[in-house]
Amino acid sequence: MSYLLGFPTPIVEVFLTLIVLFLIVSVYLGMRMEGTTAVRDADEFTQSDVREVSD
């Protein structure tokens, strides 16, 4: 039996499987991940500005 790229073992298949899994997981994470509403203008802990984290 011959495997991808002519290797005698499924070494490429194993590596590609891991890469595909990584792509699925990281794309899923990217599609689901949300920004957060502003935290600085509501907080009393710092006097820092409110420009950040307002997406």
Place this chain on the structure above:
Amino acid sequence: MGATVFGWPLQTWGGDLGVDYYSRTAVVFFVLFAALMIGIGILAGRYQTNEEEYFVAGRRSGILVVALAVFASIQSGWGMIGVTGTGYLVGLEYFILVGGLIIFGFTGSYWLLGRKMRVLGDVRNAITAPDAMYYRFQDERVRLLGAAAVLLGCMGYLAAQYAALGIVGALILPISFFQALVIGLLIVGFYTIIGGMLAAIWSDAVQGSIMIVGGILTAYYVITNSTLGWSGMTNAIQSGNPQYFEFTLLGGDGLMAIGLIISVIVIQATVAGQPHAITKFYMVRNVSVLKWGALITGAAYLATTLYWVAAPFVQAAVLEGTVADPGNPDATLPLALIEWAPDVVVAFVLTAVVAAIMSTSNAFLNMGASAVVHDYIIEYRGTELTQAEEVRWGRVTTGVLLVAAGVIAGTFPGLIFVLGAAGWAIFAAVIFPCVAIAYNWRGATAEGALAGGGSGLVLTILLAYGVEYLGLSLPYGFLGGQVATIVAVAVFVGVSLVTTTSEYAELDDDIRMILDLGRITGSPEQPTETIADGGSDTEQ
């Protein structure tokens, strides 16, 4: 040469390469690269007005810069030259263990900590990993433990990186190891000291891009220019060294390899405990840009796995007798390039190796300095500094660490190995439980952090020293540093379960909000994901 498992050296990086090479093109590339880094330092230096600018680049970076900086600070010269060398000796399965799993470590770190650390940076102006530890546990001893771990790990990594810088610099330039070490230190020192973290992440992005292009060029020329060709390579290895393509668990079949496999998984799983990666989350301009960070970081890392293509081709060429055995396995990549790539590509890739070394070292310089100035002097000792003094002390400390690491690199090679090999595990044993787990588990306590992190730190150093100097060998292929990480996490969880200080109920509202904040969705005001953790829930 360091620790071996089943007779294979798992870390070969750091010895003399034993390769003769000189190219005027390489000198030109090196000079251009150095000028670019110095230019970045000068440009970034204009923004350095306070410690938030100096240590977290003003929290206004885009995801491309941050994601490439996470990748570039993790992928070091060892990942390009050392891994290629070990894979040349051990076989292709080694590359799968290293490259196929760490991409999930990147994804895991974005998932566990990306949103939480960015919001923590906002509500508490957190700058360092020990900051995150302190705010979670509200105990100065935990901050001190974190600062000690960061400083120790940084010094080890720095010294190892500078030894490598001297070796590769001496290969590119017609000068000695010591001269190359000094020139490299001057360049990396200049842009890091003057430009702070902003220069570090800008240069990381440039260096990361150079590393990616170098990987693509390496694979192309090795595959197309080697005399064997692809099928010649597979045939030569299959007839001369068939084990090279097989899954032998690095030569330790069956149960013998279980410790090694667990150790490798622990290494990849504890990316979220590496401060040079996770403190980058403080630096993005807002939370939503983290979305595609894991994908960019992992994809960039995968592009640099293309350097590893050199290993089977050199293995086949040596078996066929067309290329002399490289001797030192670290010479595998330079040898493949010199044999098969045009001069301009060899010069470019060697410059990329220097870029990898520098990009890793500037991250550690900045972190080591922040552990001393921010965590110890400003926060632990309570010293009042003006904004200008914060930047000045940051620069002075960065310079002192640079010189100290350079001296260690030039004079104490044994110490380099012990600390360099232990660096990842030192961070993992302390920061993984006390930040990555603690911000996702309400039941974590200060006693757990001190006991787990403290025992992990001590055990990591003892095992690294014992394996290197006392002939200590752990059963089933376990690696010392990762045993220490497992012990640290177990002690952390065990002690946390029977103690109560700094549990969720005792925390300030803003820190409880971060613990409640979902890893993927939800906002600080309306967390949509409650963390199932078995911790106390009486305080809602």
